[in-house]
Structure formats: structure tokens, C-alpha cells
Amino acid sequence: MALYSETVMDHFQHPRNVGEMEDADGIGEVGNAVCGDIMRMYIKVDNGIITDVKFKTFGCGSAIASSSMATEMIKGKPIEEALELSNKAVAQALDGLPAHKLHCSVLAEEAVRAAVKDYYDKNHIAYDPAMFGCDSCAHEHDHAPDGE
Amino acid sequence: MYVYADNAATTSVSKTALEAMLPYFTEEYGNASSLHTPGQRAAEALLKARETVAKAINADAREIYFTGGGSEADNQAILTGAVLGARKGKKHIISTAFEHHAVLHTLEKLEKEGYEVTLLPVHENGVVTAQDVAAAIREDTALVTIMMVNNEIGTVQPIAEIGAVCRERGVLFHTDAVQAVGHLPVDVKALNVDMLSMAGHKFHGPKGVGALYARKGVAVANVIEGGQQERGKRGGTENIPAIVGMAAALEEATANLDHDMAYVTGLREKLIEGLSKIPHSRLNGDREKRNPGTVNFCFEGIEGEGLLLWLDAKGVAASSGSACTSGSLDPSHVLLALGLPHEIAHGSLRLSVDAWNTEEEIDHILQAVPEVVDYLRDMSPVWDELERGVTPHLI
Numbered sequence: 001m002a003l004y005s006e007t008v009m010d011h012f013q014h015p016r017n018v019g020e021m022e023d024a025d026g027i028g029e030v031g032n033a034v035c036g037d038i039m040r041m042y043i044k045v046d047n048g049i050i051t052d053v054k055f056k057t058f059g060c061g062s063a064i065a066s067s068s069m070a071t072e073m074i075k076g077k078p079i080e081e082a083l084e085l086s087n088k089a090v091a092q093a094l095d096g097l098p099a100h101k102l103h104c105s106v107l108a109e110e111a112v113r114a115a116v117k118d119y120y121d122k123n124h125i126a127y128d129p130a131m132f133g134c135d136s137c138a139h140e141h142d143h144a145p146d147g148e
Numbered sequence: 149m150y151v152y153a154d155n156a157a158t159t160s161v162s163k164t165a166l167e168a169m170l171p172y173f174t175e176e177y178g179n180a181s182s183l184h185t186p187g188q189r190a191a192e193a194l195l196k197a198r199e200t201v202a203k204a205i206n207a208d209a210r211e212i213y214f215t216g217g218g219s220e221a222d223n224q225a226i227l228t229g230a231v232l233g234a235r236k237g238k239k240h241i242i243s244t245a246f247e248h249h250a251v252l253h254t255l256e257k258l259e260k261e262g263y264e265v266t267l268l269p270v271h272e273n274g275v276v277t278a279q280d281v282a283a284a285i286r287e288d289t290a291l292v293t294i295m296m297v298n299n300e301i302g303t304v305q306p307i308a309e310i311g312a313v314c315r316e317r318g319v320l321f322h323t324d325a326v327q328a329v330g331h332l333p334v335d336v337k338a339l340n341v342d343m344l345s346m347a348g349h350k351f352h353g354p355k356g357v358g359a360l361y362a363r364k365g366v367a368v369a370n371v372i373e374g375g376q377q378e379r380g381k382r383g384g385t386e387n388i389p390a391i392v393g394m395a396a397a398l399e400e401a402t403a404n405l406d407h408d409m410a411y412v413t414g415l416r417e418k419l420i421e422g423l424s425k426i427p428h429s430r431l432n433g434d435r436e437k438r439n440p441g442t443v444n445f446c447f448e449g450i451e452g453e454g455l456l457l458w459l460d461a462k463g464v465a466a467s468s469g470s471a472c473t474s475g476s477l478d479p480s481h482v483l484l485a486l487g488l489p490h491e492i493a494h495g496s497l498r499l500s501v502d503a504w505n506t507e508e509e510i511d512h513i514l515q516a517v518p519e520v521v522d523y524l525r526d527m528s529p530v531w532d533e534l535e536r537g538v539t540p541h542l543i
Contacts, residue, residue: 012457018527033491033530036451036479040529058530060453 004061005095011065016072021054026122028114031107037063039111041071043082045119050074050082055111062094062101069093070108079119083131085112150463151509155350156299156327156442156500157467161393162352168396169354172389180386181375190388197395201359204402205344206335213360213368213378214391218326218347219250220371221360224382225322225343226254226293228362228369230263232320233290239263242284242292245485246270248299251324252481255293263290270485274303274433282313291320296334296344297327300482300498301433302442304332311340320366326350326358330401331439331502332409342366348394351401352504357390408503412440415501415510419443422514426521428534428543432483432496441501446488448543449531450495450524458520459497464513467498491530492542 004012021027021042031037037059044052053071057064070090074082087105091097097105117132119125152160161169172193178186180194198209215221226241233239243255245267255265268280281292292314296307307323314321322343328334329344330351336344342363349355362368374383401408420431420443428448447455452468459466468480479493499513525531533539 009457012454013461015527020532029529033494034489036490036494038529056527056529056532058449058528059451061457063451064454064527 003098004065005097007069007093007095008062008065008097011068011094012061015055015064015068017053017055017068017075019054020056021052024054026115026117026119028111028116028118030110030114031059033058036060037104037107039063039067039107041067041111041115043074043115043119045079048078048080050077050079059104059107060101062097062104063107065094066090066097066104066108067111070112074112079116082112083116085109149509149512150465151505151512152465153499153501153505153509153513154465154467155502155504156302156498158349158355159352159502160504161349161354162397162400164400165353165393165397169389169393172392176388180388181377190386193388193392194386197391200395200399201346202361204334204398205329205346205361206337207361208364210379211336211361211364213362213381214386215358215360215382216384216387217356217358218324218345218350219248219358221345221347221358222248222250222293222322222324222326223254224360224368224371225324225345225362226251226258226291227371228343228366229291229293229320229322230258231369232367233288236290238288238290240266240286240288241290242266242268242281242294244268244270244276244294246274246298246300246482247293247295248324248326251293251295264288268294272487273437274298274301274482274486275437276305276310278306278309278313281310282317285313285317285319289317289319291322293322293324295327296323296325296339297332297439297442298433298482299327300480301444301486302327302439302500303433304328304437304439307339307341314342315340327439327442330398330405331412331441333405336361336363346398348390348397351397353394353397354390357387357394359394404503409440412501412503412505415505415507416441416443418507418510419499419501419513422510423517426518428541429521430492430543432486432488441505442498443500444496444498446483446492446543447495447497447521447525448492448541449528449534450521452494452496454524455495455497455520458523459516462516462520464499464516467500468496489542 024042025045026043029040040056042054055067057067087109090105178190180190202209326347329346344361347358368381432444483493
């Protein structure tokens with residue numbers, strides 16, 4: 001199918017880290033069923049490192065692929081690095097997404113941040129609330145990388 | 149096995165249609181407007197095709213205008229109604245909320261030009277009634293345009309009854325019969341229609357060709373200005389190969405209609421029975437008032453695009469009302485018109501089969517769909533919450 005890159009199709013058909021986590025340290029859920037995408041991300045944190053990630057996604061092929069790619073990109077990384085994960089980086093790692101599907105990569109970025117925020121909240125770790133300002137409906141954002 | 153179950157989107161050109169077309173690309177390439185022999189041979193082919201198409205819908209050859217497809221025929225019919233109405237000071241048009249975009253977008257354009265449009269709500273079973281239409285007709289109603297078969301869910305509208313109401317009230321009536329012609333009996337006199345649209349590629353003819361039927365006495369408005377082709381109503385050299393191919397395909401479909409309707413209905417029923425076994429699924433649209441080959445299901449907890457991509461990988465070509473495939477983020481306007489909530493409308497699947505499909509193909513579909521639905525539900529947080537009772541099931 002020409003709609004998606006081979007990498008997107010690979011992550012859609014063979015999603016990495018799909019599932020739930022019983023003892024998650026942080027859980028983030030973004031999107032809503034009315035919009036047609038929901039991502040739930042679970043993280044396990046040890047000494048500031050994200051040691052395990054799992055996700056569940058309701059959404060189109062690129063939403064599933066974006067979730068899968070985002071989990072691969074943050075697994076084994078320090079939390080600070082995970083917070084720097086941008087939607088653009090997710091889309092690029094997927095070898096691009098169609099313009100009208102870029103919101104899926106935004107959702108993946110937001111799911112990671114929501115999971116980290118939940119971890120901070122649960123562990124009473126202080127943070128600057130401005131870091132997590134971005135929690136409205138992903139569709140309204142214009143995060144389109146240049147040239148797409 | 150790869151099963152093509154998207155015949156409502158388009159069909160393969162039949163062998164009969166292709167063979168009828170081929171000479172008109174090479175040996176018989178004349179322009180039907182030319183006076184010389186090759187030109188006159190093309191003109192003869194055009195006339196014969198016009199007679200064939202007219203006969204298939206019980207019309208007169210002079211009532212058939214060939215177009216560049218179903219959308220163009222819809223545009224032309226609506227514009228005709230608008231122009232004729234405006235001459236009498238009538239600028240109100242009635243249609244439904246679940247028409248094809250060829251109709252809806254044309255109506256939106258007319259609204260910007262000062263016309264008033266009433267889009268009738270559709271009942272939950274995907275049908276509008278003649279009573280709904282009668283209640284909406286006003287003194288200034290210029291046109292009623294209602295599709296015969298809905299392209300997404302396959303429900304059949306009571307066109308003859310609606311036509312009778314329009315006749316009685318003196319309102320012009322058009323039906324977009326793109327999904328009906330070649331699949332259901334279409335008799336323009338029995339249906340009480342003034343105008344009707346069809347598209348060749350929906351019944352194993354070629355793409356890029358269609359026809360508008362306009363009853364004798366209806367002064368058709370031009371969409372494309374040009375020469376005197378189509379009695380001056382559609383400029384541009386006629387696409388003779390495509391027109392000949394469409395006529396051949398329609399003649400073939402009409403000859404096989406009784407047999408094919410029974411056969412395809414059997415396939416459809418088998419699909420409906422099989423898919424209904426999937427928990428928390430629902431058939432969209434009336435079970436009975438349905439064209440032979442179209443089935444539309446919603447599966448709670450999953451999104452349509454993933455379903456389609458997986459079905460393609462498993463050897464089933466299907467489509468979805470899901471927006472994801474159309475470049476818009478909104479779910480199907482058709483499913484929303486039936487009153488389905490957004491979260492359900494996102495998970496829809498349309499399978500459209502026809503006489504070219506086999507029982508074995510239906511078995512293949514019925515094996516693939518439940519597997520894919522289970523797989524996607526398993527990774528869906530929405531399904532998770534439904535199963536744990538956090539949110540109530542809607543289906």
C-alpha cells in the first residue's frame with residue numbers, strides 16, 4: 001500500500017511492546033474515542049531509566065505504528081531523554097507519515113509525556129507544570145514538520 | 149486467496165464490455181461529429197449505445213445524456229433543477245443527509261449562491277420515507293434529489309413512492325442511482341423519476357463514463373459548454389469506447405439481473421449471518437431494504453482503518469466509512485446520519501460483493517474478519533474498558 005511507508009506498515013503489523021503492565025510506575029492516556037484515537041502508555045522506571053514500556057492503542061494504522069515506534073525510542077532511555085521525544089522525531093523514524101496522519105505522531109509524543117507526568121505525580125517528584133502544558137486534543141495542533 | 153469485496157467502489161471491466169470497446173480505440177476511431185464514413189460509424193455506435201442504455205431503464209434514447217461519470221451526472225441533474233426552479237422563483241432544494249458528496253457538495257455550492265437546501269434526516273434504519281419528503285416540500289421547492297441506494301450502507305430508498313409525491317406536488321425529482329443501476333431493476337417510468345444518474349464502472353463497465361437520464365420535457369442545463377454533442381447539453385468529443393463499453397456492460401447486467409440478484413443476495417445473507425456472530429457488532433441499515441451486495445458493519449472498540457489494512461494483508465479488499473481513508477478525520481457522514489455515536493462510527497466495515505464473487509470467497513472473508521477484529525480489540529484500550537465494565541457497551 002502506498003499510503004504508508006514500509007516502516008509504518010512494519011510497526012503496524014508487528015507492533016513492538018504492545019500490551020499492558022500490571023505494575024507500571026506511570027500510565028498516560030491521551031486522545032478520545034470521539035476523535036478516533038486513544039493511546040495508553042505504561043512505563044516502568046528504575047533509577048531514572050525507563051526500563052520497560054507497553055502500549056495499547058485504539059486508532060488507525062499510523063496511530064498504532066506511532067505508538068509502537070515511540071515505545072522503542074524511549075525504552076532504556078533516561079526519563080529526561082524521553083521527555084524530549086518529539087512528534088517530528090517519531091514521524092521521521094517511521095520514514096514519514098501522510099500529512100493528515102501527523103496528529104498520530106503528536107499523540108504518541110503526548111502519551112509518553114502523560115506517562116512521565118503520572119510517574120512524577122505518583123512519586124511526588126517536583127516538576128515545572130509548564131512542561132506538560134500540551135494535553136489538549138492532538139488534532140488541533142499544528143506540529144507538521146516542514147515539507148509535509 | 150485474495151478476495152475483492154469492494155464492488156461498490158468500482159468493478160472490473162467485463163470481458164463483454166472490453167471486447168465491445170476495443171475496436172473503438174483503433175479501427176473505429178472516428179469523431180461522431182464528422183461527416184465522413186469513420187465519423188458516421190462512430191455516430192452509429194453512439195446511437196446504438198444510447199438505445200441500449202435507454203432500453204435498460206425503460207427510457208427513450210433521446211432522454212439519455214452521456215457524461216464523464218456519475219458525479220458529473222449528479223452535478224448536471226441538480227444544476228438543471230436549480231436553473232429551472234430559479235426561472236419560476238423557486239430556490240428550495242430537498243435532499244438527504246447521507247447523499248454522495250457529488251450531491252452534497254453541489255448543494256453546498258448552490259447554498260452559497262442563494263439557494264436554500266433542506267437535508268432530510270435519515271431514519272435509524274438508513275431509509276427516508278415519502279412522508280418525510282411530502283412534509284418538507286414547500287411552495288418554492290424546485291427539486292428533490294434522493295439517492296436510490298446508499299453507497300456506504302446499501303439501503304434502498306422508496307424512490308417510486310417519493311417520485312409519486314413529487315409528481316403530485318409538481319416538483320422535479322432526481323435520483324442518484326449510481327449504486328442501483330445494473331444491480332436492481334431500474335425502470336424510470338415505474339420509479340416516477342424526472343432525472344436519474346448512473347456510472348459505468350459500478351456494473352463492470354469502464355471508469356470515467358456515466359449517463360444522465362432526463363425525462364422528455366426537462367430542459368437539461370449544461371455543465372460543460374462546447375460543441376453540439378449530446379444535443380448541445382454536454383460539449384466535448386464523445387468518449388465512444390467508454391460509452392460503448394458502458395452500454396455493453398449494462399446490457400449484460402440487465403440480461404443476468406434476475407439470476408444475479410438472487411445469487412448475490414444469498415452471498416450477502418451469508419456474510420450478514422457470519423459477521424453477526426462477532427460480539428458487539430451491528431449491521432448498519434435496514435436488514436430487508438438493502439441492495440443485493442452491500443453489507444456494512446460496525447465493530448465496537450476498534451477503528452476502521454486498521455481493520456482495512458489488516459484485511460488487505462489477509463487477502464480481503466474492503467472499505468470503511470472511516471474517515472482515515474478519505475483524508476478527513478471525521479467519521480462517515482452516512483453513519484452519523486443514522487444517529488450512530490462517533491466512537492462507534494469509527495469502526496465500520498463495508499463489504500460489497502457482486503455476481504463475480506463466490507461462496508468460497510465469502511468463507512474466506514468470514515474467517516479473516518473475526519481474526520482481525522479480535523486482534524485489534526486485544527490492543528485497544530477502548531475495548532479493554534468496555535470489557536472491564538469501566539464504560540458501558542454501546543452495541
